[in-house]
Amino acid sequence: MNISQVSDRTGLPPKTIRYYEEIGLITPDRGANGYRDFSDQHLHKLAFIGRARALGFSIEECRILLALYEDDTRASADVKAIARQHLEHINEKIEQLQSMADTLGHLIDCCAGDNRPDCPILNDLARH
Amino acid sequence: MNISQVSDRTGLPPKTIRYYEEIGLITPDRGANGYRDFSDQHLHKLAFIGRARALGFSIEECRILLALYEDDTRASADVKAIARQHLEHINEKIEQLQSMADTLGHLIDCCAGDNRPDCPILNDLARH
DNA sequence: CCTTGACCTTCCAGTCACTGGAACCCTTAT
DNA sequence: ATAAGGGTTCCAGTGACTGGAAGGTCAAGG
Structure with missing residues (x-):
């Protein structure tokens, strides 16, 4: 399978797929012409990564998740621990953003x- | 005022302050020894930037906000427009993160x- | 006067996860 | 033969810093 087909099927841009190869997440075969040749397994892995990324997991977390996925002897507790940690991280970010939104909304x-220069937003930023 | 004093008073790391000079947000004077010499006005500007950054404004937005702050003839509508746009951006991010958190929380x-390999999280990531 | 330690300086490289662009090769259809 | 539309590599840029190395400066103590 050529890269554009993989791109179409996974929704990942070709550039991103090449990048994932560069950092060792996948290692597609090469045809005689030097073109990458992706198997269904590669496709599957890329889709996996794409979904993990969509949930906000970092590349390194994706790497670990992939390794766990391919390890038949994994404990689901290990997966859960990573997911929990990531969820906590997300929730922290949400809190930060919500706090910003609250302050900003108030201002x-x-x-x-209007056309006048007086502005509580600037006054707040410039407060002493 | 030396950079470490400014750092202490604004809460911004010296590295960050130097960076802000590099990108032209401030232009402190220089002493005979080559050390940066910050005035109260520089301090004030840096504090302004620090607070704007804490509200999530980008550097470029900070630049615009500073310019508006220093423009006596500004219209508060201009400031409000930038703030509104930024708030919208924040709210979009929150929605994205919340959607991730919901999915992840469910999984x-x-x-x-436990110790068994069966894992709904991995199953979801690997779904066809 | 010398040393020590805490400052300050610049410059370069790295972060994260791509993304854009240039320059060039390969394939397929006309 | 050529043109369009793939593919390839490599380099540079994004945002907003951050770390580290190499070296200059200053104030205090012996």
Whole structure:
């Protein structure tokens, strides 16, 4: 399978797929012309990575998840631990963003948004 | 004022302050020894930037906000527009993260987390 | 005067996960 | 023969810093 077919089927851009090879996540075969030749297994792995990335896992976490996936003797506890840790990370980020949004929303509400220069948003940023 | 004092007073690391100079956000004077010499105004500007960054504004947005701050003839509408746009951006991010968290939370709940290899998290990532 | 330690300086490289672009090769159809 | 549309590599850039090396400066103590 050529790279553009894999791209179509996984939704990952060709550039990203080449990058994943570069960092050792996959190692497709090569045809006589030097073109990458992907098997169904490669496709499957890339789709796996794509979904893990869509859940926000880092590349290194994807690497670990892939390794666990390919290890028949894994303990589901190991997977769960990684997922939990990642979820916690996400929740922290949400909290941070929510706090920013709250502050910002308040400032926006206080700002007249007219032609005059007086602005509570700038006043807040410039507070002493 | 030396850089470490500015760092202490603004909470920004010296490296970051040097970086802000490099990209033209501030231009402190220089002493005879080559050391940066910050005025109160520089301090004030850096604190402004620090607070804007803490609200998640990008460097380029900070640059614009600073320019508006220093422009007596600004319209508060311009500031409000930038803030609104940024808030929207934050809210989009929160939604994305929340959606990830929801999916991930569900998968985690479904996973036994024991010594056995069977794992709904991996099954989901590997789904066809 | 010398040394020590804490400053300061610049410059280069690395982070993360791609993404864009240039230059060039290969395949297929006309 | 040629043109379009694949594929390849390699280099550079993104954002906002951060770490580290190599070296200059300053103030205090012996």
